Amino acid sequence: MNYSVGYLGPKGTFTQKAVDALFPDEQVKSYQTIPLCMDAVKFGHVKYGVVPIENTLEGTVNMTLDYLIASKTLKVVSEIVVPVEQHFMVDPNNRDRWKETDTIYSHPHALAQCHTFLSNEMKNVSVEPFTSTAAAAKHVSDYPERSIGAIANDLAAKEYGLEIIRRNVEDVTNNHTRFVVIHKNDTALRVKSMPIQGFKTTFMIALPTDHAGALHQVLSAFAWRRINLSKIESRPMKTGLGHYYFLIDVQQKMDDILIPNTVAEIEAIGCQVEILGSYPQYSLDALTEQDLDS
């Protein structure tokens, strides 16, 4: 079978939600790690890769960004924001005696995010970490005779035939995960079935090593052009803890004048600038991102 889209698996994770929305009609294939998924795009096994980039339970931003920067050939061509909702679920077999649950399985971050629910309502239940919320759900469905439960999303409940007992058990609602679509060239991905929420350009900027106040100067190049930032993050260079680069997202499409002029000005003060992508944003709920500065 020819797969056109790869994603960070397993099935039933939030990444699959993003993939289903972006590529409803394509053959998709799951990969076990972010680099394996990105290599699949690089070597042409799949055309697109979908990986988490921010605020995620199942993966890490850093890994996606590191491999994107190291690859040199891959670009971000789209982004999608997915609301993250965690539910407590058991096998239908245990629906009526869910209060007897003695062990709850989930990803460690999900267990941490549902701290209040677990310490108030599931006081004497032990928690067991699993590599993903979906794997925890699968484990619960594998042992219907045991008094166990999982914390996972509704896709996992559906995939593994579990019954949701309590919805939204996370401490803080309004959690979201951002996913990016990776492709070998920078042609923006347009999804017909969803409205575009906005546009974004992601910069990787390395500062000159001997220039005090360079970050402040870099931000001036954006500020006086009234280009709004939606994210800034300093990251250690892989050569050790001592050197840094910056990832900056601006809410602006690549254009003929504004962005190229900003890049030229930042390069003129001795910085190295790379554009990791200029792309449309989609969202699976009504919320859209706002500016950092407004």
Added chain:
Amino acid sequence: MNYSVGYLGPKGTFTQKAVDALFPDEQVKSYQTIPLCMDAVKFGHVKYGVVPIENTLEGTVNMTLDYLIASKTLKVVSEIVVPVEQHFMVDPNNRDRWKETDTIYSHPHALAQCHTFLSNEMKNVSVEPFTSTAAAAKHVSDYPERSIGAIANDLAAKEYGLEIIRRNVEDVTNNHTRFVVIHKNDTALRVKSMPIQGFKTTFMIALPTDHAGALHQVLSAFAWRRINLSKIESRPMKTGLGHYYFLIDVQQKMDDILIPNTVAEIEAIGCQVEILGSYPQYSLDALTEQDLDS
């Protein structure tokens, strides 16, 4: 038994390395999640908590920072940088036939970080994600009759009696994890056995909602005082994706004039400022952090 120090477990992880160096003579207790460990400090079950805060394999920065900000009462009183080295290990039983290994277990991030080793030298071996590198090592030691291996650190090899076959199998050497020590008041933790590498103050700054260019203005308050930043990161507020705050680390101790004046100036432009800690830095290797701007 009275425990004075809690840490993110399990045994044999990089967090334990940090704990061993900082608290060689104390009774320590491991916790399954970051919030459980931080609650133990908050409710006085332990005096200090040690949790990862940056570039970690076993936990996440975000969770530590989120709970630190939400707690209001907990402070960072020390920081330690631990080099992260991953090794390939098997049961001593399989030392001579390690080439027959059919499955390698590790944390998904560790598997991803050892991508080159796995795809070049372990081509037909399947990889299986585990919740921690230490748990993977334990699993390998539990089944000495199987042809399996783990990727984990030397502490895990020692803890579970495994034999290291290949050292430093990660793609990029020079990986580090930063851990912070959490305490109920802001008295800096001094460790007699290690030299102090420097001092740091961590700010949480929330921008006013209707003020364009506020971030640039905030950085001016640091820049013109020649206070060097060593980290900046924007984070979404928990009220949704649309609002942000900033985490800024500066390489400067809390003092009588410079820091209070900076805070007053930033508050004067309508920002909310909180100091999450002002603390000494320690390191388990010779590298120290440098400025963002120099």
